[in-house]
Amino acid sequence: MQKFITQLDWRKSPLIPAIIQDDESLEVLMLGFVNQEALSLSLETGFMHYFSRSKNRIWKKGESSGCFQKIKNIKLDCDRDSLLVCVEQVGSACHTGERSCFFRELKNDADNTISLDCAYKKETLLKDCDTQKNSHTNQENAILDTLYHILLERKFSSSSTSYTASLYQKGINTICKKITEEVGELVCEIKDEEKEKMIYETADVFYHIFVALAYYNIHPENILQELKRRFAFSGIEEKNGRKS
Structure with missing residues (x-):
């Protein structure tokens, strides 16, 4: 485990981006950042941990929402400075309640302007409200x-x-x-x-x-x-x- 962590190139930054992908559908779920401790905890527990830049601390995905990410496999990129993590996603990966954080799509409008087509649906909001009951x-x-x-x-x-x-x-x-x-x-x-x-x-x-x-x-x-x-x-x- 420690050998894997040391294979990463930490010289560029203490934080390494981790692309999270659904192990079955291969859908890209989110992008997070890990430091050495967060990665170590992820490997030890089998569940994704990240370093929160806003809270300035390590957090376990699902610690408040219950939407945990069970690690299936992890791959290094060619430069050894980013990760691709395939997970079994429990619930939604996005805090909005969407399955994936990537639910907004760039589209060309009739007047040739580019806009964001938001797939954020009312039923998702209702589902999110139900989640708040817990x-x-x-x-x-x-x-x-x-x-x-x-x-x-x-x-x-x-x-x-x-x-x-x-x-x-x-x-x-x-x-x-x-x-x-x-x-x-x-x-x-x-x-x-x-x-x-x-x-x-x-x-x-x-x-x-x-x-x-x-x-x-x-x-x-x-x-x-x-x-x-x-x-x-x-x-x-x-x-x-x-x-x-």
Whole structure:
């Protein structure tokens, strides 16, 4: 994986354009930009990550919309400074709700002027409005994704200025010990029926669990997907189905 990343020519720019294409229809879906970290995360997780020039951070495609891009294959161009990525697109690639970001076509009008023929349809707007109904869930997913990338950054921060960085520097045994401590504190608050403190301590437990997940580059989305999978089974069925 690292060998592939080093094959790219990063001398021209820290950002490399990635052309995204539907793996089945071969339709061009969008153009994004990746830096080395975004590309590394894409290769590790199997889902496209980009560097947002407006937000100045790495983001996972679909982190707020749910429209993820599962990577099928990646190709380098001849100059090694751009990528062609074939993906399995979940939902729409474009934030407008269109399947592709390239839905405007240049056309010659009767008076020989060139205009944009916009294929942006009313039904697409309605579909986009329906998508907004899930905005609360999307915001929660975005929070988890943002937290995950902050934790990844903390791995390389100074332990003298960052508590989380100090945990990473001390290693996984210290992180596990901290999780155990936080769970113990949460149990005490539950037994004492202190609801506000339960919330506070639960947040502490979750945070340190996410620290451990990020230690192994496991995105919280994987946990959400596992919980969703279990909706189809009763607790007894799920437990009996586990491998011994």
